[in-house]
Amino acid sequence: MHMADALVSPVVGGTMWLAACGLIGHSVRRIEASAKDHLVPLMGVLGAFVFTAQMINFTIPGTGSSGHLGGGLLLAALLGPHAALLVIASVLTVQALFFADGGLLALGCNIVNLGFFPAYVAYPWVYRVIVRGRYGAMRGSVAALAASVLGLQLGALSVVLQTQASGIAELPFGAFAALMLPIHLAIGVVEGCVTAAVVAFVARARPEVLPVADAEPVRSLRPVLAALLIAAALTGGLLSGWASSLPDGLEWAIARLSGTEEVSALRGTWHARLSAVQERTAVMPDYAFRQTPLSARPDGSDGASAESTTARADAPSALPLGTSVAGVVGGAVTLLVISWLGFVFRKWPRAV
Amino acid sequence: MPSVIEIKDASYVYPDGTQALHAVSLCVEAGEAVALVGANGAGKSTLLLHMNGTLLATQGEVRVAGVEVSRLTLSHARRTVGMVFQDPDDQLFMPTVEEDVAFGPRHAGMAQDDVERRTHEALARVGMSHLRMRPPYRLSAGEKRAVAIATVLAMAPGVLVMDEPSSNLDPRGRRRLIAQLRSFEHARVIATHDLELVVEVCTRVIVLDGGRVVAQGPVRELLNDEARMLAHGLERPHILRHQHPH
Amino acid sequence: MAFPMAVERWLDVARMDELARQGTPVHRIDARAQTVTTLLFIGVVMSFARDELSALMPFFIYPVALMSAGRIPAASLLRKLAVAMPFAVAVGLLNPVFDTRPALALGPLHVSSGWLSFLSIMLRCLLTVSAALLLVACTGMQRLCEGLVRLGVPRVFAVQLLFLYRYLFLLADEGRRMTRGIELRSPGVRGVRFRVYVSLIGHLLLRAMARAERIYHAMQARGFDGRIRLQFTSPLRLADPLFVGGWTLFFAVARVWNLAEALGALLMKGVG
Secondary structure (H helix, E strand, O other), X not given: OOOOHHHOOHHHHHHHHHHHHHHHHHHHHHHHHHOOOOHHXXXXXXXXXXXXXXXXXXXXXXXOOEEOOOOHHHHHHHHOHHHHHHHHHHHXXXXXXXXXXXXXXXXXXXXXXXXXXXXXXXXXHHHHHHHOOOOOHHHHHHHHHXXXXXXXXHHHHHHHHHHHHHOOOOOOXXXXXXXXXXXXXXXXXXXXXXXXXXXXXXXXXXXXXXXXXXXXXXXXXXXXXXXXXXXXXXXXXXXXXXXXXXXXXXXXXXXXXXXXXXXXXXXXXXXXXXXXXXXHHOOXXXXXXXXXXXXXXXXXOOHHHHHHHHHHHOOOOOOHHHHHHHXXXXXXXXXXXXXXXXXXXXXXXXXX | OOOOEEEEEXXXXXXXXXEEEEEEEEEEOOOOEEEEEOOOOOOHHHHHHHHOOOOOOOEEEEEEOOEEOOHHHHHHHHHHEEEEOOOHHHHOOOOOHHHHHHHHHHHOOOOHHHHHHHHHXXXXXXXXXXXXXXXXHHOOHHHHHHHHHHHHHOOOOXXXXXXXXXXXXXXXXXXXXXXXXXXXXXXXXXXXXXHHHHHHHOOEEEEEEOOEXXXXXXXXXXXXXXXXXXXXXXXXXHHHHHHOOO | OOOOOHHHHHHHXXXXXXXXXXXXXXXHOOHHHHHHHHHHHHHHHHOOOOOOOHHHHHHHHHHHHHHHHOOOXXXXXXXXXXXXXXXXXXXXXXXXXXXXXXXXXEOOXXXXXXXXXXXXXXXHHHHHHHHHHHHHHHHOHHHHHHHHHHOOOOHHHHHHHHHHHHHHHHHHHHHHHHXXXXXXXXXXXXXXXXXHHHHHHHHHHHHHHHHHHHHHHHHHHOOOOOOOOOOOOOOOOOHHXXXXXXXXXXXXXXXXXXHHHHHHHHHHHHHO
């Protein structure tokens, strides 16, 4: 369920980064306030444990498919919500940096989806309410199942909302939700079963490591929760409108700054990718292939010629085909040049 | 001058109710090398953890350089007693060898210059200066062990306490370790199953069995007592058979 | 096989660390400068309109330059990219299905805007993921975490990253040994049965917790008091602001003007 960089717009990614920063800051403060020194190595090692556990699969009976542990709820059950959030965030960060799971822009989304919901929603408001420090088979299973399912459903819903608000993927909201939620219902059930079984295992082998009833208050989480809800509402509601109707936030902002109204004229057409700003300022905007005058200057013309072409291309007859061909040719040549530069760079440091 | 470590009638009961030590008494004098031997589960590791206050005796007392170890004197005990744990991976937790060796001095609040000097000296002492920038998990077992010792040396302790220092080492690594252990001027307490190492490094042996000290004395005398060694789950080391055919 | 891609993955992580310890000019750039530039790069790349293609092309110079000057082999990056792409591909592939408006005609070939945006998603994925991977490959976990702390990331979080990273290999190794034991006794079975799995994970967890306790003891033995002190030695050099500034300038130029299209137009004009 890792959100990918390529599907997140900077506005959504940035908003979620802020939310994630807030969450990490909050959890760090709570951990420091708790003064539990032993958490430092414990959190680190359990992060590594979650990594390892995620790579071990088991067969799901009767389906031929396999499942593995996600670990969010298990961490919360073992460490409490604050340390769990920090561990999950660190796991996601390492995954983004080393394994290219998710990505850096989407990291905030992933920390919210996979960390906030299990640790700060499902754990305190479902798991702990049901378990109350007693790890009986029935009670533990129900709690883990309910909490996992809720955590993962919220996470999946959040993925859908973030994707939607980003407006990069075309998937209609309903279809995407209809795809994601049932899948994550199944994943949630599996996760719940594993979490319950592993907690029961630990409760048998070393009961003293499990937190006892109501060790930590949850009330102070409200401000964070409120902030997050607001952030989510902002992203989901307000920004999705902009994101889907405008080429993108940055261009929109630039257009606003430069006082152009052309953005709205272009909106929704296949012209959309050419922002007004680009047309105004481009060295060679919207260059029309077929309109090239026969008297065009010979190859290798310089900036002066570019300017005169710009003037001609301002004519409304500029054809999109020209643009696209120029884009394709230019793109290909750019890549070639860059790969060549790559070889040059590779030689260069050896001389240093 | 007081003994560097003096334990009097120390008993320890784990939180789950297992009694690991029964009225253990022993002394370690400055500069001597003492071996702690005994079968698995005899209480060696538990006893070692008392020497720097990681565990506090439920009864009896532990004195380090004359100061009784309690919650209030933990930092004194930890500065005086350098503990080398059995698994170097537990001890080397920082991202590079250098950071790891610098951890102790830095947490003792030393100035950066002193930290660097101590780090370099400690690494040079165990011959691992060339690994300075390496991450610990990329080292061989022998290198890890040497660096683990360096992390403790950097704190300039009066006593080195080691749990199974020769475990997992190949013969060359073990030879190097033995040579190093012999060269140290610190008091040394070495818990080990490696009786050949004991013969080469230590002058005195303490035998633990079932959480009690069942024998102590000079190495050659005690380890040659085959009947007694067998009775406590140990054996008479081969090296002594060849050297002293009684 | 209960441990499918684990082995290559670990080798790769170790490899990244190896790469990060090279001494190329890129590796000498401060971790803060590299982090900031990477984030900026990703932000700018993602800020393009969703079906932008040609304007993204010039941005490849950033990963290519880092890769070449930092002597990071392309093969190891591409392998990781292959692992990273599926989710973006899966979701992006639906774009051509849902968005069939014609957008581009190259002679007889008509391309819908859905395909354009799909290709654009793939390009962004390539760009952003390789930038993130290169950040680690050019700095390494330790320098990166130091940089993060100096950029204002809470120390507790940076230390958490370092500890997690330190014990990844060790626990993965434990996990591998345990699963190998099970595999040897149940050949040809993919994954393990649930009950075996739970006891496997449970034991792994207990071992991890016991290890954490031993590490804690070792830390206490050397004076740990709840706060890890990290030493920052590397001062900023002139090259660092130049690195950030130069790239920022380039990103800004390439963001405002479509350099690739301009180049194409220039060439076409020459031909025409």
